[in-house]
Structures are given as C-alpha cells and as structure tokens.
Amino acid sequence: MSKKITIALAGNPNSGKTTAFNAITGARQHVGNYPGITVDKKEGTAVVDGQTVHVIDLPGTYSLSAYTMEEVVARNVIADERPDMVVDVLNAGALERNLYLAVQLMEMGAPLTLALNMMDEAKKQGMRIDVQKLQSLLGIPVVETVARVGEGMDNLMRTAVEHAREKAGKPWEPLIISYGSDLDPVLDEMVALISKEQFLTDRYPARWVALKYLENDEEMLRIGKPFGAVATELETRAREVSEHLEATLKTYPEAVIADYRYGYISSLLRQGVVSRLNDLENRLATSDKMDQVLTHRMLGPMIMLGLLFLIYQITFTIGEVPMGWLESFFGWLNETVSEAMPDGLLKSLVVSGIIDGVGGVMGFVPLIMFMFLQIAFLEDSGYMARVAYMLDRVFRFFGLHGCSVMPFIVSGGIAGGCAVPGVMAARTLRSPKEKLATLLTAPFMACGAKLPVFLLIVGVFFAENQALVMFLLTLAGWASALLVSKLLRSTIIKGEPTPFVMELPPYRVPTFRGLLIHTWERTWQYIKKAGTVILAISILLWLAMTFPQLSDEQMAPFEARQAEIAALIEAAGGTDVPAADEAAAATEAGAEVSGEEQAEEAGVLVAENEAAVSEVDMEALEEELTEIENAMSEAGLRNSVAGRVGIALEPVTKWAGFEWRTNIALVGGFAAKEVIVSTLGTAYSLGEVDAEEAQPLAERIANDPHWTHANAVSLLLFVLLYAPCFVTVVAIKQEAGSWGWAIFSTVFNTAFAMVVAVAVYQIGSL
Known part of the structure; x- marks a missing residue:
C-alpha cells in the first residue's frame, strides 16, 4: 500500500460529518469545487x-441514487478514485x-x-446501542464518537487506517440482499448479461449496475447509452419488471428495493442492537418538546420572524463599529x-477607481461576517432545518422548496443581505430545477x-412614512x-416538486471552533469573489465616465467664463481661484502681443473689474463659478461613453420616468448597486456623493421638476427588481453551471423590472 492512505467521509446531512472532518483535519484543509460543478470539494x-x-469530505447525501448532484458526486468519487477506506458518519439517534x-x-x-456519531444525544434519548453486536452482524468496524467535542475521533481514525491496511490489494466485496421473488430473477438475468458484456464493471459491481437500472437511475442510464445494445436490453428488462409491478402490486421497482433495504436494516436492529430504558420509553426527547413550541402552527412562524429580525438588528448594531473602522481606513488611504x-488621470484612477470602488464593497465585510456567524449558529444548532420545514408548504405552491428560504433571507429577505452568498446558499437544494428557480429569483x-x-x-x-415604505419594498421583493x-416553474423550468425530505436534527449547542470555521469559509468566499470583481468594475466605470474627454473647442466657452469671473473675484481681493490660474495659463499660451499692448489691456481690464465688482455680489460670483464648474462636469459626462449610453436609452426609459442622468446611474448599477447613488451625484453635476452624505443630491432631486412621486416609486421598484449585480451574475453562472442562465437572469429580471416600472409610472402619472 502507498505511504499515503485516502479516507472518504460519507454521511447524511446533519449527521455531524463535517464536524468530524473539521475535528480530524483541523487547519490542514482546503475548500474548492469538483471540476465543472459547484459542489464543495473539501480535502x-x-x-x-x-x-x-x-x-x-464527500457531500452530505441520504442515498447513492442520482437525485441530486451531491449524490452523483459522492458515488463517483468512491467509484472512480477508489479510496482506501470509506468512513460513514451516522447519527446514532436515527440509526x-x-x-x-x-x-x-x-x-x-x-x-x-x-462512526456512530452523537452517541451522547442518543443516550440522552434513552437509547442503548450494542456496538459489538452491530459490528458482528455487519462484518465491518463500528466506532462510537461525539465529533463536536472530539470524543472517539482518534480511535475512529486508527480503526479506519488499520481496516484500510487489511483491505489493501483485495477486491471489493459487494453485499448481496434479496429483493423478493419479483426482482431477484430479473436481477440475476441482468447481472449475467452485465458480467458477460463487461458492461461498466470496471467502475461498479455488476449487481450494483443492475439495481441502478431497475431504479431508473438517470445518471447510470446516461453513462450506459453509448454502449448500444446491452444498455437497450437492460432498459427493456427494467421496463418490463416495472410494468409487471404496476399491474400486480400498484408499485414500482425503486419502492420495492427501498422496502427490502429497510427490511434488511430492521432485521439487524431487532437482534438486540438497539434497546431503550423503560423509564424513558414514553418521554419526549428534549428536541421534540422544543419543536412543540418552535414549529407550532401559529407560534412557530412568529418566533421565526422574530429571530430573523434579530439577526438583522444584531448584524447592523454590532457590525457598525468594525464597518466604521474599515470606512475610516479607506478614508485615510x-x-x-x-x-x-500629483493631479491627473492616474491619481483619479487610483483614488476614485480603485480605492473608493473596492473600499465601498469591502466596508460590507463586517456585516457579512456577523450575518454568517449568526446563520451558522442557527444551522449548527438545528433550527434552520425547522425554518425550511415551516415554510415548505407556502414555497411549494410557488414551485420552490422549503430549503429555498435561506437563499432568500441571505440575499436580503431581511433588508441588508447580499445576493452573492444568497445564490451560493442555493447549492443545498436537492432538485436542480428548484435550485435554478431559486437562483433566478x-x-x-x-x-x-x-x-x-x-x-x-x-x-x-416619503419622509413621513419612511419605515412603512421600506417595509413594503421588502415585501415587494418577496412577492416578486x-x-x-x-x-418560471410553470413554463421554462417545468418539473414535479421535490418531496420535502429533510431530517430534523436534534437541537445542540454549536462549538465555537465549528462556528468560526463555517463563518470564515463563507466570508472568505465573499471577499474573493466580491473584492476582485468589484476592482475591475470600478476601473471600467471610471473609464466609462471619464473618456472621451471634452475637446479644447468644447472646453473653451467654460474656461473663458471661468477666467472672467476669476478676474472679478481677484480684483475684489478674493482668494486665489484655480480657474484664474487656468485662464492665465491659457492667456500665456495665446498669440504674442507687445509689452505696451499688454500693459494697456491690463490697465483697461483692472479698471473695468473694479467698476464691475462694486455692483456684483461676491457670493453670487462664487456661486456662478461653481455652476460653471458643474455645467462643465455635466458636459463632460454627456460626452463620455456612459453619458452617450444614458442619452441613447432615453427613448425607452422615458416610459418609466427615467431621463439620461438616471440611466447612467442604473447602467452603473448593472455592475454594482453600490455605485448608483454616487453615479447619480456625478450625473447631476454635484460631484461624487457618499450614501451617508447624500443630502445635497436629495435637495437637487427634490427641486428638479422632472422628479415626481410617480417616477420615484418607479425607480424604487426598478432598482429592487432589475438585473443582479455583476458579481451575482458570476455566482449564478457558477451555481447553474452555464452562462446561459446567468445571461437569462440579467435580461429577464431587467425586462420584468421595466414592465413593473412602466406600469407604475404610467398609472401614477394619470
């Protein structure tokens, strides 16, 4: 045997498998993805x-059937990578x-x-498990563990390594179970055919392949198709036995196979493997007592909403301090x-394009971290499974699954989330179609x-009803x-809803180490995916709003007027004005004149300035100078790529009440919604406006006759519903497995948002 032994950890979700993996490997682990898919690959x-x-650490699965990508991945790793040992981590309380x-x-x-895990909880439930008896009946090693505190983990690993050494170089020995008089004969025939044709026997045992064909396993059928006649023959025999079972027993092979497997398991456990103490037989487990309240038909949803709102409150209350530190750091930088x-394009790029762009996003890291910490606590404690259970009935009507609730909440179901980790959270969904519907919404x-x-x-x-409007916007997001x-589930993503099969694990106190690991994994994913992409977006936005710049001819009228006002202010004893220096430089660069002519002109100019200043309010001059600078900024923005795009979109967006400056901000929002306010500030010639100091922009919008309550509501709903930011689009691509659905999300969501915005604006304008 090679020096390095490979052990694969398998197990049901909520069995403590990942906790066991963390206890075994500690900091010596890394997380990636299996090639071509988004299922976590932890090693x-x-x-x-x-x-x-x-x-x-294999993905958590309930079986090795091809219902989910996780199940396919788990069995493919075992079949193709042939680990020296598979350690199956079981919840002893649900043996x-x-x-x-x-x-x-x-x-x-x-x-x-x-690995019989959570043995402490099984004992609290009054269960007694005869480990030696179970080991003898199965013919494989069985070890008691409590992974969350590390109990039994050393013994487990030593046992697994010793067993791996014993099995080294020996062929795998499949377990053979009888599946009754209806299936056993056809199974024997299929096994004979598979063995004769050497059909996939290099990967799986012949009887395993036959069982997969009887179960109508989609992945196995796909793999077998290229083999032609033998695959067709196997499908025919599986179809015939399925028709026979339907006609005689009103059932199907998969159900029969599951029944016999559970029958085999039951026969094992009845041989004295599991017993209960008499004084505990009729007592509800602690978890069951808690569920009577926490999943109560009326109290349950109220407690759930309260807890979710508490997450929002704690996140912003505690996260505000470290977020302020990050903002101060980027401000200092x-x-x-x-x-x-020195002033110039390079400085503008570094300061506005890179530092402000990346800093604006990284400022959210503390909020993301505290949110993930609390969500990890609810997940590890077992409560999050109850949330999915309570909402499944509502979500199922809309073609979703109870497990879709967490992606929605993380994405901002309670205002303040982030769609990037929300989209990532959808990977827990078993059905690809329900997962896709969740990703897109x-x-x-x-x-x-x-x-x-x-x-x-x-x-x-809506200054008098801010809380109500914000609450209605949140509800509008959920309703949409x-x-x-x-x-979508009724049209392009049709499919039967997946039954809600989720084990409700017993409540437990999460370990601090486990919480830190889970929180850091998710936070680091956010930093990597958001930070790097936002950097590129910030640079592109800066380029789009900076180039092409105004030509000398286009700048001349503004500079001439600036020079006039600067001269008036300077003549009145005002402070140096940058525009005056620019005008002087422009004069020096102009046509040469004699010294006598210069003196004469200067004398006339000074006399005129002194006369003019006596009649002009200094404050008005400074305001006019600011207006000229704003007008020049607006002209430059109109002339830029972003400005031209905004103007080009006006014929369409005017129906929703948006004009070119709003369009520029919304186009920037395709990259990142964080830039909409600052882009609006620039578009309204007010310079860059920080979201926390947006009052100048608010006053300008309030005084602009173009803005009404109708297009205000239109804009609010459009921003709520239109295309995800670019980072989210990338995340959708990675989770869905193709750019097609990511592009669909961008186009469909924008079209849907525009329809809603146009309808609201047109009705409101009436």
Whole structure:
C-alpha cells in the first residue's frame, strides 16, 4: 500500500460529518469545487500513528441514487478514485434511517467503517446501542464518537487506517440482499448479461449496475447509452419488471428495493442492537418538546420572524463599529494617496477607481461576517432545518422548496443581505430545477447595496412614512420572487416538486471552533469573489465616465467664463481661484502681443473689474463659478461613453420616468448597486456623493421638476427588481453551471423590472 492512505467521509446531512472532518483535519484543509460543478470539494490531511492520511469530505447525501448532484458526486468519487477506506458518519439517534446509506455503500462493495456519531444525544434519548453486536452482524468496524467535542475521533481514525491496511490489494466485496421473488430473477438475468458484456464493471459491481437500472437511475442510464445494445436490453428488462409491478402490486421497482433495504436494516436492529430504558420509553426527547413550541402552527412562524429580525438588528448594531473602522481606513488611504500623488488621470484612477470602488464593497465585510456567524449558529444548532420545514408548504405552491428560504433571507429577505452568498446558499437544494428557480429569483430581495438608493429616494418623497415604505419594498421583493418562481416553474423550468425530505436534527449547542470555521469559509468566499470583481468594475466605470474627454473647442466657452469671473473675484481681493490660474495659463499660451499692448489691456481690464465688482455680489460670483464648474462636469459626462449610453436609452426609459442622468446611474448599477447613488451625484453635476452624505443630491432631486412621486416609486421598484449585480451574475453562472442562465437572469429580471416600472409610472402619472 502507498505511504499515503485516502479516507472518504460519507454521511447524511446533519449527521455531524463535517464536524468530524473539521475535528480530524483541523487547519490542514482546503475548500474548492469538483471540476465543472459547484459542489464543495473539501480535502484535508491527518497524521495517524505516523501515517499520513488524505481525507476527503464527500457531500452530505441520504442515498447513492442520482437525485441530486451531491449524490452523483459522492458515488463517483468512491467509484472512480477508489479510496482506501470509506468512513460513514451516522447519527446514532436515527440509526435505522442513517444505515440506509451504509447499506448502499456495502452493496457497492466499498471498504467501510461506521462512526456512530452523537452517541451522547442518543443516550440522552434513552437509547442503548450494542456496538459489538452491530459490528458482528455487519462484518465491518463500528466506532462510537461525539465529533463536536472530539470524543472517539482518534480511535475512529486508527480503526479506519488499520481496516484500510487489511483491505489493501483485495477486491471489493459487494453485499448481496434479496429483493423478493419479483426482482431477484430479473436481477440475476441482468447481472449475467452485465458480467458477460463487461458492461461498466470496471467502475461498479455488476449487481450494483443492475439495481441502478431497475431504479431508473438517470445518471447510470446516461453513462450506459453509448454502449448500444446491452444498455437497450437492460432498459427493456427494467421496463418490463416495472410494468409487471404496476399491474400486480400498484408499485414500482425503486419502492420495492427501498422496502427490502429497510427490511434488511430492521432485521439487524431487532437482534438486540438497539434497546431503550423503560423509564424513558414514553418521554419526549428534549428536541421534540422544543419543536412543540418552535414549529407550532401559529407560534412557530412568529418566533421565526422574530429571530430573523434579530439577526438583522444584531448584524447592523454590532457590525457598525468594525464597518466604521474599515470606512475610516479607506478614508485615510484615500487622503494619503491623494496628497502623495500629483493631479491627473492616474491619481483619479487610483483614488476614485480603485480605492473608493473596492473600499465601498469591502466596508460590507463586517456585516457579512456577523450575518454568517449568526446563520451558522442557527444551522449548527438545528433550527434552520425547522425554518425550511415551516415554510415548505407556502414555497411549494410557488414551485420552490422549503430549503429555498435561506437563499432568500441571505440575499436580503431581511433588508441588508447580499445576493452573492444568497445564490451560493442555493447549492443545498436537492432538485436542480428548484435550485435554478431559486437562483433566478433570490436577487429580487432588498440587498444591502440597494439600501442607499432606497434611503435617498424614500427620504425625499416619503419622509413621513419612511419605515412603512421600506417595509413594503421588502415585501415587494418577496412577492416578486414567489410570483416569478411560479411563472418560471410553470413554463421554462417545468418539473414535479421535490418531496420535502429533510431530517430534523436534534437541537445542540454549536462549538465555537465549528462556528468560526463555517463563518470564515463563507466570508472568505465573499471577499474573493466580491473584492476582485468589484476592482475591475470600478476601473471600467471610471473609464466609462471619464473618456472621451471634452475637446479644447468644447472646453473653451467654460474656461473663458471661468477666467472672467476669476478676474472679478481677484480684483475684489478674493482668494486665489484655480480657474484664474487656468485662464492665465491659457492667456500665456495665446498669440504674442507687445509689452505696451499688454500693459494697456491690463490697465483697461483692472479698471473695468473694479467698476464691475462694486455692483456684483461676491457670493453670487462664487456661486456662478461653481455652476460653471458643474455645467462643465455635466458636459463632460454627456460626452463620455456612459453619458452617450444614458442619452441613447432615453427613448425607452422615458416610459418609466427615467431621463439620461438616471440611466447612467442604473447602467452603473448593472455592475454594482453600490455605485448608483454616487453615479447619480456625478450625473447631476454635484460631484461624487457618499450614501451617508447624500443630502445635497436629495435637495437637487427634490427641486428638479422632472422628479415626481410617480417616477420615484418607479425607480424604487426598478432598482429592487432589475438585473443582479455583476458579481451575482458570476455566482449564478457558477451555481447553474452555464452562462446561459446567468445571461437569462440579467435580461429577464431587467425586462420584468421595466414592465413593473412602466406600469407604475404610467398609472401614477394619470
């Protein structure tokens, strides 16, 4: 056997498998993705009695059928990478249900060691498990563990390594179970055919392949198609037995196979493996007592909403302090670089394009971190499974799944989330179609990047009802997500709803170490995916709003007027004005004149200035100078690529009440919603406006006759619903597996938002 032993950890969701993986590998682990898909690939190393062990944490699965990508990945890793040992981590308190996966692993022939995890909780429930008896009946090692406190983990790894050494070089030995008189004969025939033709026997045992064909396993059917006649023959025999079972027993092969597997498991456990103490037999477990309140038909949803609102409150209350530190840091960095670099395009790029762009996004990291910490607590404690359970009935009507609730909440179901981790959270969904519907609708939530826009517009037009309007916007996001999900699941993403199969794990106190690991994994993903992409977006936005610059001919009228006003102010004893220096430089660069002519002209100019200043209000001159600078900024923006795009979109967007300056901001929002307010400020010739200091922009919008309550509501709904930011689009691509759905999300969401905005504006304008 090679020096390094490979052990794969398998197990049901909520069995403590990932906790066991963390306990075994500690900091010696890394997270990636399996090639071409988004399922987490976690690997690490451990040293057991001097032996280096490579540990693979397989995705959590209930079976090895091809219902989900996680199940396909788990069985493919076992079949193709052939680990030296598979350690199946079971929830000892739900032994019968958890042994279903173990039986399938044994039928596959994989060398197996069982870890009876959460033994402390099983004992609290009054369960007594005869480990030696179970080990003898199964013929494989069985070890008691409590992974969350590390109990039994050393013994588990030593046992697994020793068993791996015993099995080294030996062929895999599949478990053979009888499936009754209806299936056994056809199974034997299929096994004979598979063995004769060597059909996929290099990857799987012949009986395993036959069982997959009887179960109508989509992945196995796909793999077998290219083999032609033998695959067709197997499909025919599976179809015939299925028709026979339907006609005689009103059932199907998959159900029969599951029944016999559970029958096999039940027969094992009845042989004295599991017993209960008499005084505890009729007592409800602590978790069951808690569920009577926490999942109560009326109290449950109220408690859930309260807890979710508490997450929002804690996140912004505690996260405000470190977020202020980050903002101060980036503010200091901005000032330092501004002072150190000479004026020019390079300085503008570094300060406005890079520091301000990346700093605006990185400022959200503390909020994201605290949100993930609390969500990790709810997940590890077992409560999040109850949230999905309570909402499943509502979500199912709209073509979603109870597990879709977490992506929605993380995306901003409680205002202030982020669609990027929300989209990532959708990977827990078992059904690809329900997952896709969730991916496409989660961005409708009121994420934190949209809040500055909402606060700006609501503060201007709905100052007396700000809380109510913000609450209605949040509800509008949920309603839109559910309605669009219903539309998509009824048209382009048709498919039967997936039954809600989720084990409700017992409540437990999460370990601090586990919380830190889960929080850091998610926060680091946000930093990597958001920070790097936002950097590129910020630079592109800066380029689009800076180039092409105004020509000398286009600048001349502004500079001439600036020079006139600067001369008036200087003649009156005002402070130096940058425009005056620019005018002087322009004069020096002009046509040469004689010294006598210069003196004569200067004398006339001074006399005229003295006369003029006596009649002009100094304050008005300074205001006019500011207006000229703003007008020049507006002209430059109109002339830029972004300005031209905004003007080109006006024939369409005018129906929703948007004019070219609003269009520029919304186009910037395709990249990142955080830039909408600052872009609006620039578009209105007010310079860059920070979301927290947007009052000057608010006053300008309030005084602009173009703005009404109708297009204010139109803009609010459009920003809520239109295309996800670019980082989210990339995340959708990675989770959906193709750019097609990511592009669809951008186009469809924008079209949907425009229809809503036009309808609201036109009705409101009446």
